[in-house]
Amino acid sequence: MITRVIPALRLPFNRLFDYLIPEDAPLLQPGSLVRVSFGSRRIVGLVHSVQEKSELPTSKLRPLHSALFNGNPVFTAELLELLSRLSLQYQAPLPLFLLQLLPQIPEKIGEFDSLKIGSAAGNAALSCQQVESIFNPAKITGVITEFANKRPALILVPTVAHGNWLSECLTKSGLRVASYFGELRPSTALAAWTTLAAGRADALVATRSGVFAPLPEGLPIIIFAEEEPSFIQFDAKPRYDARLLARARARAEGRELLSLAVTPTLSAWHTAQNRVLLAEPPDLTLISLAEERRGGFWGFLTERLRAAIAVSLTQRKTALVIVNRKGAATSLICRDCGQRVSCSECGSTMRVYPRELFCGRCRNKTATPTVCPSCGSARLKDNGLAISRLTAEIKKYFTAAKVVEVTGEAPGKNNINGDIIVGTEVLLHSLRPQLEKLELGAVAVPLAEQLWCGANFSDSEEGYALLRGLASLAREKKAPLILQTFIPEHEVFLALGDTPEQFYKQQLSVREEFGYPPAYLRLRLETSVSENLERVRKMLDELLPGAGRQLDQIAKNEYLLQLRSADELVPVAFQKLPKDWRWEVK
Ligand SMILES: [Zn+2]
Ligand SMILES: [Zn+2]
Structure with a gap:
């Protein structure tokens, strides 16, 4: 044999x-x-x-x-x-x-209990539940234990920080918790990975690579903070989205799966049979920057924003200010010809730092020019709101306060102790669990559309989730939430006043209309040489059985596939080739 x-x-x-x-x-x-x-x-x-x-x-x-x-x-x-x-x-x-x-497996493994694994085809059930605060220990423990219903569960978390927070919280409630976060010593990693199959724990809290940990029949899977993008591994092969893998696993092995989030993704909502969405509209102050400009104020620290920070300071709490652009300005613009200084290698707009310009796309660096590369004019101006500029503006107004800048560029070294914390979106993702230790007196976003405005079909969903996440944080800390924007009529701000259900339905109808995920699976294929359509169809069939005949040729070397799809595993690949090109499938 x-x-x-x-x-x-x-x-x-x-x-x-x-x-x-x-x-x-x-x-x-x-x-x-x-x-x-x-x-x-x-x-x-x-x-x-x-x-x-x-x-x-x-x-x-x-x-x-x-x-x-x-x-x-x-x-x-x-x-x-x-x-x-x-x-x-x-x-x-x-x-x-x-x-x-797989976990790292040590050279010698000692005595192991026998492992029990199993599946129950046909018993899959996908649920999606909103929680007002993902970091409320009593609430989260309650939701998890109720769903698990005395069964041990595999709980996937987006980052180690989320995992540590959740493990501690579940342990305090009396559960036996094991953690699997990669980077463990081989002996520890293997023991953790097999813990549920060996019947040694009530919960296994794992980051994305633990999604295939061995499980006995009927044990459920929970995805904690499901809206977090860290479930996707996009920077190294294999590229995958652990949330989609977990859903595919639940379907294949007949398991119950719960997506738990302040704002579940539209895709989780769309594929779930059971949905619980209970959120109330958040309390917030929305300030129109256009109106401020008409009133003659040109900065980003408006009077009402400054007042909120001042109150936070007198309460001896921390004010949190989110600016989602690194550097000193988003671009250097010529006052005479209107051109932005762009990267000589890839053509992207260069980001402005105090001593140099930096290309966020191909990482090219150059000295700050003194004259416009297009017309030779010396009238160059920093343009757009970025973190260092705002920090400087804040320090000017609040001279006695300790102002800390957090960009997440030095992982593990982010000091988030100060009277005023000015930080990028990283504070809402991997550093989010650390905010739990702080007393917040104000939460503010001086230019809210910076959090999401791009050219992606899912921008509104992303922006909505980020703002709801901020609202949840502000509510939990009993701090006021101040959002400033040039476009208060944008659908994301309007949606904050609706129920999430209304927002999801509206977004889904737009995706349906234009053929985007999760309503449709959309793939654009390009070939480098002229190919026979039948041959390309055959190749596609290997990837997605049966999809080949639905592929259309749209140009000489370009093909388009648009499939009605519930939830297919397509590459979440995101490839960036320095100085060349990039592609994305979502
Ligand atoms: Zn110019
Ligand atoms: Zn570049």
């Missing part, structure tokens, strides 16, 4: 390897973990199948070294099949995907 193995390795190609099964080996099944020789190394692999014989002559095969957990599988047949689909649809080799989704 031989076993066909997926090696957990950084291999650039998709290949399985055959090994002989020794007489005395325990019973192996698809999904068992084994140790095998690979070149001169000994590595871990996953049993893909067990067969009578290999296509290779027996003399060329090596025997497998050992079976982990006495041959007990760690992946169900459904999960193994899903893994193969993922590798295709996310365009990453199976061995690389496996390496990503």
